Amino acid sequence: MRIIFQLLLVLVAIFLADILQDKVAFIPEFIVQLPEVDYTRRDFHTVIVYFLAVYAVLFTLQTVWLGGWRPGSAPSTVQQLYGLAAGFAVSAILIFITSAIAFDPNFIVGIAVLTAALFLLVFLVASWMEDTSWWSNVGALCTGMVRRLFTVSGVLIVLLAVSPGIMAKLYVSDRAFANYVTQIRIWFSHSDQSGYVLVNALGGRLFTQPMMVRSDPVDAARLYVLERHGRVLVLDYPGGGEAQVVLDIRDEVGDVESENGALGLAFHPQFGQPESPSAGDFFLYYTSVHDGQQVNRLSRFTVGETAAVTAQSEVPLMQLPREPSGFHNGGTLEFGADGFLYMAIGEGVHPKGARDQSQTLRGGILRIDVDCAASARSRPPSRQPAAGKTANYCIPLDNPFLHVDELMEEYWAIGLRNPYRGAFDQNTGWFWVGDVGSTQWEEINVVRAGGNYQFPFIEGYEPTTIARPSQVWGTEREPLYAYVHTAYDRAVVGGFVYAGEQFPALKGRYIFADNYSSRVFSMPATGQRVDAVEPVVTANQYAQRGTSSLTQLGNGDILLTTLGRSGAATGEVLRLVPDDAATGPLPAPAATGTDAPVTAQEIRELYVANCARCHGLAGDGQGPDAGLLQVPLPDFRSPQYQSAVDFETMRRVIVEGGPAANLSPLMPSWGHLLTDDEVVGLIRLIRQFDPNNESDQGAG
Ligand code: HEC
Known part of the structure; x- marks a missing residue:
């Protein structure tokens, strides 16, 4: 009482x-x-x-x-x-x-x-x-x-x-402490894998804070990796091997704390075409920190004989001073099908960052003509930003805000907070952007010409404490998906609409991630608002060490970069593979006795090859095909299950198939494929999925 x-x-x-x-x-x-x-x-x-x-x-x-x-x-x-x-x-x-x-x-x-x-x-x-x-x-x-x-x-x-x-x-x-705690926190949450795992994509090679990768536009066997502190490397793909340093501007990038660093890289549309004057050109968006002064910089480089020669080729397009905090820089550079460069820039924690855009370039998507050659399609900018300098590009004549005095001509869309990653859908031409939000909402937007994505007066679908301005420029658009922060989903990393054939279940879906939890999700890419998304996989590094980008390659491979600890080569380029293609977290097989005619290793391989696609590598009944069966599969890890089923029943089911014990016929019979010793070995292996069961009781 x-x-x-x-x-x-x-x-x-x-x-x-x-x-x-x-x-x-x-x-x-x-x-x-x-x-x-x-x-x-x-x-x-x-x-x-x-x-x-x-x-x-x-x-x-x-x-x-x-x-x-x-x-x-x-x-x-x-x-x-x-x-x-x-x-x-x-x-x-x-x-x-x-x-x-x-x-x-x-x-x-x-x-x-x-x-x-x-x-x-x-x-x-x-x-x-x-x-x-x-x-x-x-x-x-x-x-x-x-x-x-x-x-x-x-x-x-x-x-x-x-x-x-x-x-x-x-x-x-303490970041290291925060990262460990986050790891534990995610471990405690439901693990929602759905048949995929991530493996190192480059033969085990590690990088110092990789931010993104791009396939060489003409040679798919070469992969460019952008490191946050200011290096561009090129390696064989998928072999990895020796990395060649294409560019090294670490001195220029300076401090990479907060969200600073080399953020985005895009090849000129004519990269690798020998007859083009731009055959060796790429663009880099990075922050430069000198003596506490911070600048968001967009530059053009030409690949030279050495990294130093490439660095000397720098031609600046934009130099935009920003607040000293280092946060919200945006980061994406993408060329559209129209040949223009689209650049996503954050509001830079400027008090009026996403509001006063008449003399500043902040909080939106910019669209520029880097060649100025197509004079019929563009002309030089008519004004400079209030601080900083722009040069060496032109303004497309159909930019949506060209005649609005209150907005710089470069803007293609506004009302974004920190559009960190974005990509064009090759089929629809839509520009999909993950907009990192403030304390509550993360957004996925399809950004269109002249769109206003409502920051700072609306985030997600809810008004913020900032009043709606009396004059709202552009067409207001809501996100297609927005999620509320949890303890560990709190910073969206935009991905792409998957166009490959390798993962049929993902085809035509939008794939994105959360930087903090390093969870990867997919959602329908129909252009309609979506209220729920499906988990795909979780990367092995979380929080500030977590996911920095997601990319699809021409062959349908899906790559993901994770940052790792700063100052040490602990970041990875990871590739998505089906669960059963990886030698994953299978429990180490115990010795089956010296007289065992088949080795534990062979049994393990039999299980991976024949059983894991339904029963799962971990024996949890969650293999990639499990979802198709419409019968719940037993969880071999469960002590209750293990004690309920005796050796003889298991043997009969494996040899004769499910119906032998009134189970589903979807459990095939294996008698014609497996020897008696192999069946016994498999049962011992299944017994060991139960963590409490050290012995192979019942196996004799
Ligand atoms: C195509 C999917 C599939 C594959 C492949 C598969 N199983 Fe099964 N398995 C099932 C289904 C379905 C059940 C029965 C579920 C039910 O009806 O309760 C089952 C049940 C079992 C059981 C439980 C028997 C019991 O009495 O509870 C064992 C043991 C088993 N499978 C072992 C294996 C082994 C070993 C392999 C590989 C050699 C294998 N399975 C491959 C689908 C599969």
């Missing part, structure tokens, strides 16, 4: 904290500067469940060990308050690590403060009513609290209580 009352107090505190959390700073700003967090109703329910569960256990333990809480008693209330502190720490850490909610430290700490306040209040009232000497009782509580501090358990509980704070501080200040 008393425990119910205690839990009720906790519940009241949670509701109070919910009401107060955006009005009261429970954590003073001088302790930690907290990021803005938007948590949703769903998150709120999760918080209630975690807190009540932890406190239910805690109050029960306290009651059993120390007797129930006597609210009028000072010593008993001291126990309660220390218990509350411990329960708070455990709840906070569990919520942070094992749940997917957007974690709001102010709200969580608010719950702790208010719970303690309510318990105190009950103590004050109870001791008042018990008519003992009220003041001495209050005094006893204070001295009890202080005395307890000098006991071993008191010190331990205080350490426990501040540990979430220490964790939060480390999480925002």
Whole structure:
């Protein structure tokens, strides 16, 4: 009964904290500067469940060990308050690590403060009513609290209580720590693989923060890799081998913290065509940081004999000074079918970045003619940006805002925040862009000429706190898909509409990723709004080490770059392959005894070749073909399953097929293909999918 009352107090505190959390700073700003967090109703329910569960256990333990809480008693209330502190720490850490909610430290700490306040209040009232000497009782509580501090358990509980704070501080200040925590958090979330895995695409080669890759336009056996700190490398594809450095402007790029660095690369449409004067030309969009001064720069380079010669060929097109934070630079460079260069640029954390665009190039897609040769289609720019300099390109005569004084002529679309990655759909010509959002929404947009994507007054589908301007330029367009931040899906990386034949299930779908979780998703690319997407795969590096780009090659290969740790070659170029084509996380086969006629390795190969496509490499019943069968497959990892099925039944099913044990005929018979020893070996292997089962019991 008393425990119910205690839990009720906790519940009241949670509701109070919910009401107060955006009005009261429970954590003073001088302790930690907290990021803005938007948590949703769903998150709120999760918080209630975690807190009540932890406190239910805690109050029960306290009651059993120390007797129930006597609210009028000072010593008993001291126990309660220390218990509350411990329960708070455990709840906070569990919520942070094992749940997917957007974690709001102010709200969580608010719950702790208010719970303690309510318990105190009950103590004050109870001791008042018990008519003992009220003041001495209050005094006893204070001295009890202080005395307890000098006991071993008191010190331990205080350490426990501040540990979430220490964790939060480390999480925002130490990237390595944040990355490890993110890894654990994603591990705790449902793993939603659907038959694909990612493998190193270049023979195991590692890179220093690879940002993107591009196939050589004329030689598909050469792959260009752009490294964030300012190098362009070319390697054999798919062999990898020795990398040749095409360009090295690391000195010019400077500091690559925040979102700085070499962001986008595009080949001139005539790259590799020997008769063209632009045969060796490519374009690079990068940030340059010198003495604290930051510039977004677009330049043209010509591939030379050496990397140094290439660097000397630099012809700048745009030099745009920006705020010193280093965030929101955009990054994509793509040539359209019209031969013009499309460049995605972020709002640069400028206070009016996406609003005042009459003299600045920020927060949109720019479209320029890098050749100026087709004079009938373009003309030189008529004005310069207020700060910085543009040169060596022309303005297409059909740019949508050419005659709008309030917008620079370069704009092709506006109202974007940080359009980091984008690509044209070869079939429809639509320009698909992933627009990285602020604290709540991530957007997938199909960007069209003259479109206004509504930042900063609308994000996702919801108005922000910034008022809609009196005059909105361009045609307002909503995203085709928008997702709300969770603990680990929080920065979209735009991909492409898959046009290859290799993965029929993905054909014609839009493939994109989240940088933070490194999860890859697909959605219909019909141009209609979509409310749900399907998971494809998760890369092995998360958070700031995670996915930087997604690319499809001419042969249908899908490549993904992951950054890895900064300052060390730990980034990868990964290739998507079907689950059963990879030698994945199959448990190491145990020795089958010295007299085993077939080796464990051979059994493992038999399983991979014959069984994994349905039963899954990990024996989880989630192989790539499992979805087609319309019968649930057994989960070989489950101890319940293993103990329910005896050796003889398994043997009969494998030899004679499913119907032999009244199971689905979709389990083929293998008697004509496998020897008795092989069947026995396979059963032993299946037994070992159950992590609790070390032996091969039943196999004899
Ligand atoms: C085409 C898909 C497919 C392939 C390939 C396949 N299985 Fe199965 N398997 C099934 C289905 C379907 C079931 C039965 C599900 C049911 O009806 O409950 C099953 C059931 C089983 C069972 C469970 C028997 C029991 O009594 O619960 C075992 C063991 C098994 N398979 C082993 C294997 C082995 C070993 C291989 C490879 C040599 C293999 N399977 C290949 C589809 C497949």
